[in-house]
Each structure stands twice: as structure tokens, then as C-alpha cells.
Amino acid sequence: xxQIILFWxxxxxxxxxxxxxxxxxxxxxxxxxxxxxxxxLDAFYVSGMLLLVTFGIxxxxxxxxxxxxxxxxxxxxxTLALAKFLMRGEVIE
Amino acid sequence: MTGDQFPLWAAIAVxxxxxxxxxxxxxxxxxxxxxxxxxxxxHAPTLGxxxxxIFILAGSVVYFTVTQLRPAVxxxxxxxxxxxxxPVTLMLLARAALYRDRIERVQDVPASKDPLDNAEMQTxxxxx
Numbered sequence: 605x606x607q608i609i610l611f612w613x614x615x616x617x618x619x620x621x622x623x624x625x626x627x628x629x630x631x632x633x634x635x636x637x638x639x640x641x642x643x644x645l646d647a648f649y650v651s652g653m654l655l656l657v658t659f660g661i662x663x664x665x666x667x668x669x670x671x672x673x674x675x676x677x678x679x680x681x682x683t684l685a686l687a688k689f690l691m692r693g694e695v696i697e
Numbered sequence: 698m699t700g701d702q703f704p705l706w707a708a709i710a711v712x713x714x715x716x717x718x719x720x721x722x723x724x725x726x727x728x729x730x731x732x733x734x735x736x737x738x739x740h741a742p743t744l745g746x747x748x749x750x751i752f753i754l755a756g757s758v759v760y761f762t763v764t765q766l767r768p769a770v771x772x773x774x775x776x777x778x779x780x781x782x783x784p785v786t787l788m789l790l791a792r793a794a795l796y797r798d799r800i801e802r803v804q805d806v807p808a809s810k811d812p813l814d815n816a817e818m819q820t821x822x823x824x825x
Contacts, residue, residue, distance in 0.1 A: 612712075617716055624745070651726065658757075
């Protein structure tokens with residue numbers, strides 16, 4: 605019984621997160637200006653990171669957790685660098 | 698999905714946490730699509746990065762604590778990292794967008810109170 609509940613809830617969670625990533629990708633492709641695209645890239649990697657956490661729950665392995673941690677770290681740096689680029693026109697001054 | 702003796706209360710708790718977190722993330726992304734201006738849009742995804750992340754990571758903590766596949770403190774690391782870095786990045790992004798809008802003289806953006814900033818706006822060119 606609990607296996608069935610877990611299977612369907614993890615599947616629903618993954619589907620909803622994939623829908624959220626589709627919304628972020630729509631804004632990423634459509635976005636009228638550059639800051640909209642950077643913002644949607646930020647939401648895109650956060651939902652991808654959460655999707656990897658749910659993959660880890662589904663498979664029961666610890667590997668996906670480390671991938672999620674790396675995505676969190678690299679996404680922070682990339683969004684920061686892109687915001688700095690929009691502000692100044694260059695990343696390293 | 699390991700083991701047949703996974704307790705029912707833990708399964709229900711994990712399910713509720715996962716679905717609630719993913720629904721919050723979806724609400725944030727829908728808001729990012731639906732809102733009209735950038736300054737409204739930048740508020741929406743923080744719904745997912747704050748409580749969406751907390752709920753999904755809490756579901757992961759409950760699952761891995763009950764099955765005892767590994768010590769379940771690692772998710773706290775992701776939570777601390779995301780909750781510290783998201784306000785920093787979005788604040789910097791909003792300031793960059795405000796700077797660009799002021800330079801291009803977009804309407805309904807308030808002018809800076811710093812006279813040095815306004816002098817800089819007069820002389821600087823449009824960003825590409």
C-alpha cells in the first residue's frame with residue numbers, strides 16, 4: 605500500500621516539476637528582455653535541482669543528491685555572473 | 698522504493714510534502730509566465746525557491762531517515778545554500794534591471810535619489 609502511494613506521488617511530483625520547467629522554458633524563449641531570460645534560467649535550474657532530488661527518492665540512491673548539490677552551487681554562480689554582466693557589461697573587472 | 702515494511706504514515710507524509718512542494722514551484726513558474734512587468738515577475742519564482750524547496754527537501758529527509766539508507770542531514774546543506782544565495786542573486790538582478798531601465802529612460806521607473814547616479818545617466822550611453 606505504501607509503495608503504491610509513494611510511486612504515484614513521486615510520479616505526480618516529477619510531472620508537476622516538469623510542467624514548471626516547461627513554464628520557465630517558455631519565459632526563457634519568449635522573454636522580452638535579457639533580465640527576464642536570466643530570471644527564468646534561475647527558476648529553471650532550481651526546478652531541475654528539485655527534480656533530481658525526487659529522482660533520488662525514486663531510485664533510493666545517494667548519487668542524485670550530489671548532482672543536485674552541484675547544480676545548486678553552479679546555478680548560483682551563473683546567475684550572479686549574468687546579473688553582473690547585465691549591470692556592467694563585463695564579468696571580471 | 699526499497700523494502701516492503703515502509704510505514705504508511707511515512708509514505709503519506711512524504712507524498713504530501715513532495716506534492717505540496719512541487720505545486721508551489723509550479724505556481725511560481727506560472728506566475729513568472731503570467732505577470733506583466735519584470736518587477737512583478739521577479740517575485741514569483743521565490744515561492745518555489747523558498748517553500749517549494751523546503752517541502753521537497755523535507756520529504757527527502759523523511760524518506761531517507763525512515764529507510765535509513767544514509768544519514769539524512771545532507772538535504773539541510775542544499776536548503777541552506779539555496780536559501781542564502783537566492784535573495785543575493787535576485788537582488789543583484791533587480792538592481793541590474795533597474796540600472797538598465799533608468800539608462801534607457803523607460804517610463805514608470807523611479808529616478809535615483811543619488812545626484813551622482815543621475816549625472817552618470819546623463820553622460821552614459823545605452824547598453825546593448
